[in-house]
Amino acid sequence: MIGIALLGAGIFARERRPQRLTFTAEHLPAIQSNPAFSLKAIYSRSQASASALASHAAGSLDVYYDTPATTQAKDLAALLARADIHAVFIALPILAQPAVIRQALEAGKHVLSEKPVAADLEAARGLVGWYESLGLGSNAGGKPLWAVAENYRYIESLEYAASEVGRVGGGLATFSMTKNGMVRKGGKYFETEWRKVPEYQGGFLLDGGVHFVAALRMLLAGAGHEIRKVAAFSGLLEEHLPPVDTVSAVAVTGEGKSGTIHISFGTEFKSGFEIEVVTTEGAVLWTPTKVRTVKRGKEEGKEEVVEKEFASTTGVKEEAVAFGEAVGRGKVDGKQSPGEALKDLEILQRLLESGEGGAAVREVGA
Numbered sequence: 001m002i003g004i005a006l007l008g009a010g011i012f013a014r015e016r017r018p019q020r021l022t023f024t025a026e027h028l029p030a031i032q033s034n035p036a037f038s039l040k041a042i043y044s045r046s047q048a049s050a051s052a053l054a055s056h057a058a059g060s061l062d063v064y065y066d067t068p069a070t071t072q073a074k075d076l077a078a079l080l081a082r083a084d085i086h087a088v089f090i091a092l093p094i095l096a097q098p099a100v101i102r103q104a105l106e107a108g109k110h111v112l113s114e115k116p117v118a119a120d121l122e123a124a125r126g127l128v129g130w131y132e133s134l135g136l137g138s139n140a141g142g143k144p145l146w147a148v149a150e151n152y153r154y155i156e157s158l159e160y161a162a163s164e165v166g167r168v169g170g171g172l173a174t175f176s177m178t179k180n181g182m183v184r185k186g187g188k189y190f191e192t193e194w195r196k197v198p199e200y201q202g203g204f205l206l207d208g209g210v211h212f213v214a215a216l217r218m219l220l221a222g223a224g225h226e227i228r229k230v231a232a233f234s235g236l237l238e239e240h241l242p243p244v245d246t247v248s249a250v251a252v253t254g255e256g257k258s259g260t261i262h263i264s265f266g267t268e269f270k271s272g273f274e275i276e277v278v279t280t281e282g283a284v285l286w287t288p289t290k291v292r293t294v295k296r297g298k299e300e301g302k303e304e305v306v307e308k309e310f311a312s313t314t315g316v317k318e319e320a321v322a323f324g325e326a327v328g329r330g331k332v333d334g335k336q337s338p339g340e341a342l343k344d345l346e347i348l349q350r351l352l353e354s355g356e357g358g359a360a361v362r363e364v365g366a
Contacts, residue, residue: 001038002327003084004031005064007076007100008091008114009044009053027091030317032058036324040085043076076100080107087111087327089149089320094119094200094207098127101146105131110145112323116210117148117341119200121349128338147323147336150344152211153218154315154322154335160308161275161286164293165222170281172223175251175259177216177275180267185240202352203243204265205234209351210344212263212273217344219277219286225253227347228364230261234355237266247351249359261351288312 006027031037041062044050050063064079079085080103087110090100098118104111118124131146152158183204200206220226232249236242245266252258276285282295282303289312295304322333334340343365350362 002036002086002110002324003040003082004037004087004089005041005043005079005085006031006039006053006089006091007043007079007104008089009042009049026314026316027089027320028053028057030320031089033317034320034324036321036328037087040082041079043079047074076103080104080109085109087323089323090114098123101127102130105134105144105146108144110147110323110327112147112149112320112336115148115150115214115341116206116345116348117338118345119206121342121346124342124345128342131338142330145326145330145332146338147326147332148338148341149316149319149323149336150211150214150341151315151319152215153340154318155215155288155313156315156318157288157291157308157310158215158218158286158315160310161284161291162218162222164284164291164306165219165277165279168279168282168284168293168295170279170296172220172225172253172255172257173278173280174257175216175220175275175277177212177259177261177263179212179263179273180270181265181273182268182271183238183241183245183265198242201243201349203241203245205244205247205263205352206348208265209247209263209348210341213261213347214340214344215286216261216275217347219275219284220253222284223277223279225255225257226343226365227251228254229361230347230350230354230364231359231361232261232351232354233359234352237264241266244352244355247355249351249354251347 031039042050042054043064045066047065050065054061054063064074066075088104090097090113092100097113101111101113118127134143229252230249232247234244234247236244237246246264249261250258251261274287285292289310291308293306297304326332347364350364354360354362
């Protein structure tokens, strides 16, 4: 069994909220429901938040924190020194994560860290390059594993939709991704201080937008395409969501096929998320709870239409399972590789840069 610690005690780490057809498992319940893990400890910057999360756990957990300072060894270094903790799940604020990722890996612990991989490409590339240069870690199995948690890649409906893109076949014709929503004042995520006054690019567009980019990339991969250029306009619809809350763009794949990307966290009267991939043989329309596939029929003028509904889930439980399996076999699942997370971040950053430049074309993966 893998001894694991949860680093971070925010809303997503502790919440288990009802959805349309099921319950989504967030960090704490996802870890505790996984038989591969034995949760040993929780860390947060404050004793109050760490203790509050521990109170929701099944069984007794050790609590570690930075404040208030004590004469006892209760900080993160003390947690990472424990031989019975083999891995950590890091769910800390965006700017705090890279240093903790390094600290945990240097201590020989396997790491699953929340998205985005870092606040910007420079920091992310530095972190990934440093990890790739590591020699053997202190654990007996060699270099500790580092995986980046992108739970959207484990949502059942999205995995099915990606397979449907492959089944439909044909050459890519076009694609579109639309995500509209509203982050209101007083909302639980808005009222977390590091999100309310972001010290990183894009605000909510970075924090949430990498999810949507990951979903689009996954569906385009089903057609064998990657985005290579973007040209975007961005703006601020709601003044409490700086620096920008909306971006609309044209994206072009390496093979010259164009599509559209639209993400807004400041749209009050319209919400929803959908991605459509159109090929020369049909189309796949994905939403989190429904997939509609249209495929050219065997008879002229006929189409085969398949619609399938899914329970609303976040994929967090499944990503935790994938990480446990990765530790067991000594190899990270490709969907959790730092390289994939780096590609998600690059597209999002290029969208923001293009928006700042008034739709200046930005290269991706150059």
